[in-house]
Amino acid sequence: MSYDKKSYKYIFGPVSSRRFGSSLGIDLSPDKKCCNFDCLYCELERAKAVTKIENPPSVKDIIVELKEALIEFKNVEVITLTANGEPSLYPNLKELVEQVNRVKYTQKSLILSNGTAVLDKDKFEAILDLDIVKLSLDSAVQRTFRRIDRGIDKIDISNLVSKMSDFRRVFLGKLVMEVLVVEGFNDTKDEFLALNEAFKIIRPDRVDISTIDRPPAHNAKGVSTAILHELSSFITSAPIALASRKGLADKLDFNLDELRKLLKLRPQSKFDIENNFTQSSKLVLQQLIKNGEIKEFDLAGSAFYKIK
Structure with a gap:
């Protein structure tokens, strides 16, 4: 039975994820895209970067739906906080995380963030209580980072890496970093050597490397699985997972x-x-x-x- 039939507004799935297992998703921005980035590779519609979610759902309404979903799908492995945009922009994030942890059974709690959550003290503290945190870092080179992610604020990449490292030091769960490779932007050896140095500082449990495999809102292209594999060889500071839908032609x-x-x-x-x-x-x-x-x-x- 799908959630479309039950007309749930905030819960979707279960979705089978190659990276995290069977997941129930919570959409914290169901009405429109709300993100503090306007990434070149975004699969959602083009939208101006913003700093808050418009008309955010209440924690109470989300938890009511989640309780029903967990009765229906007892065997899901993960509850994922996500959004049409950036989930950490949700204004009641700490309360929501607390409530999700209270009502879940054996499931792990997870957020898929673009990485900026660590730059805000309240959001930083809120996501500490999750079991898994996924943060994106598409480039450790200042100019490339700005060209790809196009944030509403001018983020200093050195400060971002430092804050991610601070988070790692106090976070007791699993920290997963994600890199999405865009042709002509971050698809070089030098880019990945810089990322490797950043990951030495951050010390994640895992690094997921992927590329564009669905039509993006902007004019951006992905790279081949062979190039992904070649680039991944420059990351030696953490275990790597290639999140590609295709295997290598030459095994x-x-x-x-x-x-x-x-x-x-x-x-x-x-x-x-x-x-x-x-x-x-x-x-x-x-x-x-x-x-x-x-x-x-x-x-x-x-x-x-x-x-x-």
């Missing part, structure tokens, strides 16, 4: 020693292995598992492998 082939070295350098996601490894490499992985050399672990809903 990755490893012998036993090569795969040991790869997994020692950087954990690999189960999704990437399934989509990007040759069959012989998968058999090598199974041999390492059988030998007891590899550990499977969960990072914010995604399975990863690493050397013990």
